[in-house]
Amino acid sequence: MRPVALWDVLVDLGDLFRAYQQRDQPDQPDLALLADLQERRARAFTTWADVACDGALRWESRRAQQAAATTRLQHQQRTGGIPGDGGPAVTRLLTVPAQWEHARTVLAHVADHARGPFL
Secondary structure: OOHHHHHHHHHHHHHHHHHHHOOOOOOOOOHHHHHHHHHHHHHHHHHHHHHHOOHHHHHHHHHHHHHHHHHHHHHHHHHOOOOOOOOOOOOOOOOHHHHHHHHHHHHHHHHHHOOOOOO
16 A cells, blocks of 8 residues: 555544534544544554554554454443344443433333323
């Protein structure tokens, strides 16, 4: 790969990271997307390190790989499943989106079965 192409890949990744940080819902991170970006960053740094024979770039690649692994683990813990298995193995009530869905389900059930008016 040519150095110019590598530079273009890293600039593109920088743009993607900035776009991720400027999303409409920064309080609800898309950890799977962030892990994918970190993995792409690691591959780019590995390629650049191979071309440039630069140990610092290899170190950056390892850091990005560790960040991707950590982010994937956080995603797994929030969703309750293994990434790529099609969904959570167990519905966990301690994750924010799951709590919202559970609360909506409980409130809908109470509203449907209440003997009197439900506020």
